Amino acid sequence: xxxxxxxxxxxxxxxxxxxxxxxxxxxxxxxxxxxxxxxxxxxxxxxxxxxxxxxxxxxxxxxxxxxxxxxxxxxxxxxxxxxxxxxxxxxxxxxxxxxxxxxxxxxxxxx
Amino acid sequence: xxxxxxxxxxxxxxxxxxxxxxxxxxxxxxxxxxxxxxxxxxxxxxxxxxxxxxxxxxxxxxxxxxxxxxxxxxxxxxxxxxxxxxxxxxxxxxxxxxxxxxxxxxxxxxxxxxxxxxxxxxx
Numbered sequence: 001x002x003x004x005x006x007x008x009x010x011x012x013x014x015x016x017x018x019x020x021x022x023x024x025x026x027x028x029x030x031x032x033x034x035x036x037x038x039x040x041x042x043x044x045x046x047x048x049x050x051x052x053x054x055x056x057x058x059x060x061x062x063x064x065x066x067x068x069x070x071x072x073x074x075x076x077x078x079x080x081x082x083x084x085x086x087x088x089x090x091x092x093x094x095x096x097x098x099x100x101x102x103x104x105x106x107x108x109x110x111x
Numbered sequence: 112x113x114x115x116x117x118x119x120x121x122x123x124x125x126x127x128x129x130x131x132x133x134x135x136x137x138x139x140x141x142x143x144x145x146x147x148x149x150x151x152x153x154x155x156x157x158x159x160x161x162x163x164x165x166x167x168x169x170x171x172x173x174x175x176x177x178x179x180x181x182x183x184x185x186x187x188x189x190x191x192x193x194x195x196x197x198x199x200x201x202x203x204x205x206x207x208x209x210x211x212x213x214x215x216x217x218x219x220x221x222x223x224x225x226x227x228x229x230x231x232x233x234x
Contacts, residue, residue, distance in 0.1 A: 034219035046156065048220055099158075102156050
């Protein structure tokens, strides 16, 4: 069982928006501005798409956005495109000795 | 260009040992903490271990504590993971991941990942 809770799957049609949640505790998601999101295609390494809750690295589409409310962080993808079909993971800094906690991942299907 | 290239993966029997390496290039390796993250077949990402930029402080997931050892050689720009007492549940792709470093401050995200090294534990 992962330390951060994500839905196993979400789906949406092209052009729609979807949101993926990532729920933790006050020791991780809710306590620090250090939630990041990663996109992973099958057989490929993960790629950073959001850092520090809501910041986008250079080159990442502004269709990707991040937010947080309490102990739950969220990734929103607007204007869904077929190429967005992938697995998405949230990762947070934690005050625990492991330093990081991971979400279980969410499979996004573009219908 | 930042590159992280893992090597050392392979087939090992339960109880055996394996040493993974991650060769870094294209950046000042000694500025960045480094982590190992693994992914079992068909499963999600899992934190394994971390090491600070100077190699002094190390951290481990409970599942590998006492069996795995992380280390680094900043003179050779290389990260290591010595894995012992391997179990079938340790099987998967092992990624080295660079922790961001900006304007003299360590960040809290992974900005670059290697392509992964496959570890198979089976008799």
